Amino acid sequence: MDINITMLGGTSLTLCVDPTDTVGSLKTLIQQKLGYAPEIQKLTFVNGQMVTLNDDSRSVSYYGLHSGCQVSLLVTQPVTQPATIQVFLRNERGTVSTYDIKPDVTVSDFKLKVEAREGVPANQQRLIHQDREMSYGKLADYSVVALSTIDLALRLTGG
DSSP states (O other): OEEEEEETTSOEEEEEOOTTOBHHHHHHHHHHHHOOOGGGEEEEEESSSEEEOOOTTSBGGGGTOOTTOEEEEEEOOOOOOOOOEEEEEEOTTSOEEEEEEOTTOBHHHHHHHHHHHHOOOGGGEEEEETTEEEOSSBGGGGTOOTTOEEEEEEOOOOO
């Protein structure tokens, strides 16, 4: 059966598929013809209501596709992990260490990294960036960016 694949920009393509072919094999065929990887393809079909072809293991006939139908292809951006950045930690002795982190790392996770490397328990750390103590949330919430310097101070003990 022939089905029409239409993209948002107007590009269209007619593909011949078997009703028992899977959505995954349809996406592979689209990749061969248009060059878009299957994981960034989102296919929808209007059959009275909009149906998303989201299970790659199902056959195209499972979704009600038939000869002559029109399938819309949306090419999505791949999900990317935030790039690793370097930040500096200056301890109470003035020694500077470099840490490779993701920008969305939490303060508590960063404190655990500092504990592992510096030997200072997380509950005794005071992390300060731009005169603000970082106590919760993400480092990015405190304007920490690549090459930022974070100061490590120790909590005073006693009563």
